[in-house]
Amino acid sequence: MTGETLRGSCLCGEVTYEVHAPFLRFAHCHCARCCKATGSAHATNLYVPPGQFSWTSGTDSVVRFDLPSAKSFATTFCGRCGSPLPHHTRSGREIVVPAGSLDDEPSLRPRGRIFWDSRRSWTCPDDRLPRHSEYADWW
Numbered sequence: 410m411t412g413e414t415l416r417g418s419c420l421c422g423e424v425t426y427e428v429h430a431p432f433l434r435f436a437h438c439h440c441a442r443c444c445k446a447t448g449s450a451h452a453t454n455l456y457v458p459p460g461q462f463s464w465t466s467g468t469d470s471v472v473r474f475d476l477p478s479a480k481s482f483a484t485t486f487c488g489r490c491g492s493p494l495p496h497h498t499r500s501g502r503e504i505v506v507p508a509g510s511l512d513d514e515p516s517l518r519p520r521g522r523i524f525w526d527s528r529r530s531w532t533c534p535d536d537r538l539p540r541h542s543e544y545a546d547w548w
């Protein structure tokens with residue numbers, strides 16, 4: 410998996426980026442904030458060290474929102490089409506990549522579902538992935 414490079418972009422194509430393996434984590438998050446930020450039943454994020462991420466176009470259109478009431482929750486999106494884009498955590502230690510913005514197929518698969526206890530009642534039916542009421546022990 411080392412050496413794997415994945416390309417990603419927003420819906421309108423203005424913003425593009427690249428991330429390089431090895432990746433830190435890949436998981437579905439069912440917390441209420443991720444539901445709001447994605448408009449969906451969960452977020453699916455890939456985590457990478459900051460040195461393995463770079464914008465390849467459209468950085469002027471990247472808009473970041475740090476949720477004031479949260480310790481670290483943030484979201485980033487294209488100012489033109491509004492679709493979610495990667496962002497660094499407030500600690501700066503990791504980049505959170507919304508997996509749906511990837512254009513290439515990652516060889517890694519999600520490892521689990523976190524914040525399962527906060528899930529919407531209408532979320533997708535459960536699969537065989539391990540569920541964690543909040544963070545997983547491998548987080």
Ligand SMILES: [Zn+2]
Pocket residue numbers: 419420421422423424487488489490491492
């Ligand atoms: Zn866009």
Ligand SMILES: [Zn+2]
Pocket residue numbers: 438439440441442443444452524
């Ligand atoms: Zn979440």
